[in-house]
Amino acid sequence: MSAEFAAPESVFARFQKLFRTTAFKLSLAYLTIFAACAFLALGYVAWNARQVLDDQIVSTIDAEINGLSEQYNAGGLRRLITVVERRSREPGASLYLVTTALGERVVGNVSEVPARILERPGQVEIAYARGSAESAEHRAIVRIFTLPGGFRLLVGRDTEERDRLRAVIGRAFASSLAVVVVLGVVGGWLVASRVLARVDAMTRTTRAIMAGDLDDRLGVAGNGDELDRLALNLNLMLERIGELMRGLREVSDNIAHDLKTPLTRLRNRADEALLGSRAPEELRAALEGVIEESDGLIRVFNALLMIARLEAGNASAIVAQLDLGPLVRGVGELYEVLAEEQGLALDVTAPDGLVCTGNRELIGQALANLIDNAIKYGAGGGRIAVTAARGDGMIRLSVADRGPGIPESERGRVLDRFVRLEEARSRPGFGLGLSLVNAVARLHQGDLALEDHAPGLRVVLSIPETTGIVPDHAAGGPASPSAI
């Protein structure tokens, strides 16, 4: 296919595209409406003007008839004929005709009139001929008047002016219609192609973005119109998508990187077990080690999946009323012995009646993560304070240690998945604990704040308080041994 063939086709396609644009269709609709309006307005004017002219003609005829009947009354038929004869010859004269009762022409400037018109007195519109050479091609409004003795008097006025007016209005309508159509089509085409050019540009940009150029952004004309607003919003959306994608990429990079270490360890253990000839007990121990490592990996995956599900926002998990007081005391009691083993004191202050709408297991898990962190990183710092209190419609669960704390610049980062500070690298863990707590907080429409405990770290998990509903104590209360 040569370029010569391609070119007209693309022009045709371009026109087709233009005709399909909203701007063009809108222009077309406006065009039709304007044309209809012009037609109605001109028609109204024409109809009114005709009415006025007709009235004028009728009143002129009436005046003439009055004059002539006066002449007739004063001087009889002879006088009438004389006057009619004289008036007929005047320039711009009205139409006159006097006939006998049988319709024979006596005097007048009308040569031919249908006979039956004369038989009925009154006003009528007729076609007539002026002089004998002409055929009946003029139109006039005439009035027939029967004189005593059967004579008929016809007085009329040509409607030429009226016809001229109609012609003028018709021409005006035609030309204005042409102007409206031309202006409308050209204007519509201009507007449509302008809009189309911008939409085409946007389409090109979005195609480029879809093709992988994720940093491209839609052009903004800067005039604040609807296309600009659309472009701005789409750009914001692209920005957000880009952020999410970067986050996702980071997470998957981190997952790949951080899981490689335990997997390598797992493999080394299995490898080692295969080396040389081993006693059954040694093989067994090696296998147990392998299982232990895989359990650790499974836990990491479970935590990752849980964070992902919480972030996806499974709201059905948080429908129960829950008193956080007993829950905090319960989890505190669970970890108290562990803290003591590490030479730490765990102080728990949590009154009853801190009711929220939440999931007991999730908040328990979050608390467990926070206390476990405090025990892990607050070692040697003496006290860990776990408190639950209400304030500003929120229930604040705080865990404060006297460990090294987290520098302010790092506090935002440690909430991300797999982020572990240098000092923590030597300790067990995957850097998922705080991410999970953060996800739990967000699922409960709460938030997580890391604060300076000077010295140490205070982590505050805030969850909106639910008021006015009696809590289900069984759900949040201390555990009772179950039947199993």
Added chain:
Amino acid sequence: MRLLIIEDDREAVAYLAKAFREAGHVADQATDGLDGYALAREGGYDMLIVDRMLPKLDGLSLIRSLREQGVTTPVLILSALGQVDDRVKGLRAGGDDYLPKPYAFSELLARAEVLARRGAPAQGTAEATAYRVGQLELDRLSHRVSRAGQEIVLQPREFRLLEYLMRHAGQVVTRTMLLEHVWDYHFDPQTNVIDVHVSRLRAKIDRGFEHPMIHTVRGAGYVLRTDER
């Protein structure tokens, strides 16, 4: 015990059946919901292991139908879903225990054995007001514990921990089972916190006696055994 495993993954079901047989149990298999339902209705099982996702009839519907038919065989639900409220849904459908995949076989075995024992009609242990294992005695009403006549003072939580171990004396209980039944928590405690509680209890129960009663089972959990040989 005689158990039925209803699970559509043939490899998994074969592995489970073999593992249960090696542990000294009789394991039947079914690989879809309808077959499983038919087998389970015939009865004669001490417990059922039911996967949630099954062809033809899903796990929860299967359990619901069994319960409607008056089949009370204990059911342990296996689930790969792992959603936050899955456990609640499973128990509501009539399941007795719930284990998310992937699980350790030792965990499954321990839970299955406890469930099967509970289902056995001869034992009404849940209603007992006092337990006695060897020389160890626990009175639920007076909250007293003694071993060989010597009174042992326990914290309330230690008391519950011992009560659970004694109720399942001779059976392996896992750390997760202890966390679930003694503390009523169903989350990952992150650390060996249960071990610390058990070792404290062990210090009180076994210190000064020749034969320890609380034993650690490697890779599984704990078991309380009689001190009388």
